[in-house]
Amino acid sequence: MKKLLVFAVLLAVGAGAAYHFGYLERLGLGRLRARFIPKDPALLAYFAPDTHELLLVQATELDFRLARESQDKLAQEAKDFHAKTGIDTPKDVDALAVALGLGVVRGHFDWSRLSAHLQSEGYALTELSGVPAAVKPQAADVALDGRYLLIGPRGELEQALARKRQGQGLGDGSPLVRALDEIGWTHGLVGGVLSGSRLASLQDNTGLGAESLLVSLDSVEEGVDLRGIASAGGRLQGEVMRVALEVMRKALLMGTVLESSPEARTLRASLEAATLETDAQGRVRGALRLPYTLADQASANLSQYPLSQTLQTLGQPFKNEEPTPAGPPSVATRPPVSTPTAAVAAPVLLDWKPPVLGLLLLVVALVTMGAQTRPGMFNVLFHPLFLLPFLVATLGVFVFRWTGHAGGAFDVLALPMPEWHRFVSFPVAQTLALSAAVPVVFALLSAPLRWLRRFAAGLGVGFSAYLAVKAFAGTPLPLIPPAYTLFWYAGHALAALLMARLTLPPRRANPPRPGSRARP
Numbered sequence: 001m002k003k004l005l006v007f008a009v010l011l012a013v014g015a016g017a018a019y020h021f022g023y024l025e026r027l028g029l030g031r032l033r034a035r036f037i038p039k040d041p042a043l044l045a046y047f048a049p050d051t052h053e054l055l056l057v058q059a060t061e062l063d064f065r066l067a068r069e070s071q072d073k074l075a076q077e078a079k080d081f082h083a084k085t086g087i088d089t090p091k092d093v094d095a096l097a098v099a100l101g102l103g104v105v106r107g108h109f110d111w112s113r114l115s116a117h118l119q120s121e122g123y124a125l126t127e128l129s130g131v132p133a134a135v136k137p138q139a140a141d142v143a144l145d146g147r148y149l150l151i152g153p154r155g156e157l158e159q160a161l162a163r164k165r166q167g168q169g170l171g172d173g174s175p176l177v178r179a180l181d182e183i184g185w186t187h188g189l190v191g192g193v194l195s196g197s198r199l200a201s202l203q204d205n206t207g208l209g210a211e212s213l214l215v216s217l218d219s220v221e222e223g224v225d226l227r228g229i230a231s232a233g234g235r236l237q238g239e240v241m242r243v244a245l246e247v248m249r250k251a252l253l254m255g256t257v258l259e260s261s262p263e264a265r266t267l268r269a270s271l272e273a274a275t276l277e278t279d280a281q282g283r284v285r286g287a288l289r290l291p292y293t294l295a296d297q298a299s300a301n302l303s304q305y306p307l308s309q310t311l312q313t314l315g316q317p318f319k320n321e322e323p324t325p326a327g328p329p330s331v332a333t334r335p336p337v338s339t340p341t342a343a344v345a346a347p348v349l350l351d352w353k354p355p356v357l358g359l360l361l362l363v364v365a366l367v368t369m370g371a372q373t374r375p376g377m378f379n380v381l382f383h384p385l386f387l388l389p390f391l392v393a394t395l396g397v398f399v400f401r402w403t404g405h406a407g408g409a410f411d412v413l414a415l416p417m418p419e420w421h422r423f424v425s426f427p428v429a430q431t432l433a434l435s436a437a438v439p440v441v442f443a444l445l446s447a448p449l450r451w452l453r454r455f456a457a458g459l460g461v462g463f464s465a466y467l468a469v470k471a472f473a474g475t476p477l478p479l480i481p482p483a484y485t486l487f488w489y490a491g492h493a494l495a496a497l498l499m500a501r502l503t504l505p506p507r508r509a510n511p512p513r514p515g516s517r518a519r520p
Contacts, residue, residue, distance in 0.1 A: 035060045035094045037106075038185035043097055044177065045169030046104050046150065046160040051176055052197035057096040059089075061188040063219050086113030100197075102160055103151040111144050118142060128154065129161040179212050183229055189217035210241065223291040230284045238282035244472065244486055245276055245286065251494045252364060255501075259368035266291055267367055351469075354394035354416065358465035365461065365501045373506035380504065385451075386458035393417045393462025417459075418466050427478035434470060434477060435488075436495040439463045443499040453503045460500025467493035 421433035471489035
């Protein structure tokens, strides 16, 4: 009996070790491993209980149909990434959860191979709270806690590990978890942002802000299903929000009417079939289905950019930001109170809503172009004459936030370009700056100066995205009645987007090959 008990214990320990280190895949028993855990308490336990934003991606549930060229390129990049790090992303990565300053990946990782790669990239191997880790100045640090790979600043990783050990992480009683319970966790992608988040301020003085914003995304046979729930706090506020969203939908529809291409018709049909409704609690629910055909053109351009550069770009939000200790600072460490000045202080965090919305508007503008003249999205986006004005219009000269330049003009230049009206004190300057006047001027100048067309297009898309965000926020304007503020922002955002569409240079025709004869 004792031998049987010892054998059973050894068998259980061996099976657990094989499961933990991923040897079930090598034995052909990988299907026994649970890869889809809709609501993983161990994954959520790394995040603070007062987290106001979270994005959860279930890698096993997302199956987007990309263009063949992009699929082949991404497969080759995944093989190269596997050879370097030992991580086979389709098989080893199960889920990814991201909040500001911290990312957690669930899966199976070979630390010996991953640490060797990190060392070749300049990382120093160490331990954090008893788990293996790798740190590097001015970069995102990495720690492996069993099946969970943590990415973020060293201080944040230590706090995340401590929360997990002490059971003080994001639990069922947290406001964000209760909000996400409403939309459900059985989605390929689910995320939520609560009022007060550092990522986005969803409340404003006009009452048009949302108390919470929840989204879900699923890949189905017909395309991609996108659903959202926005809580406005009351029935009246919900109706106002629904009307604002309906105006934005109509504006996008007007942009697709100008083109009769199959892509434009597909996008127009999707926008027309989208639903928006408000319930008695003031929650606005929306649903949108995007067919896979809309992603073919954009995914075809992905083959031009290596996966390693994309991963480095995605890792930027997790570096150079140390967590703030919980509770009030002690007297010995409390920073001195600065004397208020007349200068406008540059904000600490970047607002990523305008550039992200600008990417969507750029896709809309490109879809309205003919298939023969439509340039590649990334060919347009990453051209310096387009990218620089686009970033300045949506984020400002944000490098001033980290170079140590502050005060006076530097604080204003660090703001998005539409906010540069602060250089002057006239109220009408703000109204003109938060309009399509600047994009229209540069669009007119680009008529005789063709080299200025990309610059005008980038400026138009940037202004359109920034004004659209202002329309959602309902920011008041001098000389404009509050009842017409939304129409002002939406109309000028549409005008700026039209200017960008008119100034976008078409694709250049390929020159004939030497010795080739034209067809009769």
